[in-house]
Amino acid sequence: MASGRSSSLCSIWVIVLLVGFTGSSSAQLSTNFYSKSCPKVFDAVKSVVQSAVNKEKRMGASLLRLHFHDCFVNGCDGSILLDDTSSFTGEKTARPNNNSVRGFEVVDNIKSQVEKTCPGVVSCADILAIAARDSVKILGGPSWNVKLGRRDSKTASLAAANSGVIPPPTSTLSQLKTRFQAVGLNERDLVALSGAHTIGQARCTSFRARIYNETNIDASFAKARQSKCPSTVGSGDNNLAPLDVQTPNTFDTAYFKNLINQKGLLHSDQILYNNGGSTDSLVKTYSGSANTFNSDFAKAMIKMGDNKPLTGSNGEIRLNCRRPN
Structure with a gap:
């Protein structure tokens, strides 16, 4: 009797473990997600990114920024790529994005190349994640194994x-920490990811107040x-600076x-x-150690890419990154 009961309990636990394992794995991203369904996805993305960056070095920073701005608004779901329509207003005209985020045509080209390689398989959200990694690598920065398996949102949120x-350029340190914490990123992640500003440019409207009004700035x-x-x-x-x-145009430690x-x-x-701020020591560390x-x-990028992805049967795999299927 005891043996039979023990056997039954073991069976129950096996079922529980299997169900738990299946449930959790379906909601997790994986570095080998497309290993069978689209093994050439990385080559397809990289070829287009390399060509775009060769044509305009700034595009690397622009593609990286698209991934940031996508992940900070309701998770990494490709929502930033959706165009406005007569009945829908997406995120492109939001204050942090309007006349600022760019690179959409490059994403279109990547999507086109990926669709030729494996139709209807790779999400636009994953394309952003891969393109961000490739951009950093091409401009001299680190590489990392991108976790994949995101699906695309069918909608976007201008209000969100x-x-x-998305932290504005006027943010205080406290505000930056709060905004990064909201997407699961700590102080170290904040400083490391801010180092993305070692590439790219900003508009005059973003730094006018600083160069005319602030005192903690080199006069020349x-x-x-x-x-x-x-x-x-x-x-x-x-006007850009x-x-x-x-x-x-080089991903290095000069920013720090x-x-x-x-x-x-x-x-x-x-x-x-x-x-004497709490992040001063991290800035010093990074300024003196490219390896660190x-x-x-790389760790922070992987962590950011984990922010509330749509997986399993949620969302869809958009055939055109600019509109829902």
Whole structure:
């Protein structure tokens, strides 16, 4: 009798474990998700990203930023890619994105290439994650094994994108920490991911207040920026300046060295190194160790990519990244 009961209990536990395992695995991302269904996906994405970055170095930063802005609004679900229609307003015209995020045509080209390789298999959200990794690698940064298996949202949220979840350039350190914590990222992740500003450019509207009003800024640096960004709002608003004045097209540690020298372009950059703040030591560490920065950046990117993905039967695999099926 005891033996029979023990056997029954074992069977029950096996069933529970199997059900639990199946349930959890279906909701998890995997580095080998397309190993059988689309083994050439990485080659297809990389060829288009390489071509786009060769044509315009800035595009690497733009593709990386698309992944950031996608993941911070309701998770990494490709929602940022959806175009507005007569009955739907997506996230492209939200304050953090309007006249700012770019690279959509490159994503279209990637999707087209991937569809030729394996039709209807790879999500647009996963394409963003792979393209971000490839962009960093091509510009001299670290590589990492991208976790995949995301599905695409059928909708987007202008309200969510406008709600402040994407940290604005005026953010205080406390606000940055809160916004990053909201998507499961800690202080170390915050500083490492901010290092993405070692590439790319920003519009005058994003740094005007800093170069004219703030005191924790190198005087010659501020003067140089002022020559391309007039103090009058509405004048030269879209004029661009490199986020990293030293090596704007190379993924390196110069961004952190700039902060130590009070040459951070955005307020939200310089606030990471500001006379005894809690993140000062991390900035110093990264400025002196490319290996530590690269390692922490890669880990933080993987962590960010885990933010509320749609998996299993949720969402869909969009055939066109700009619209639901």
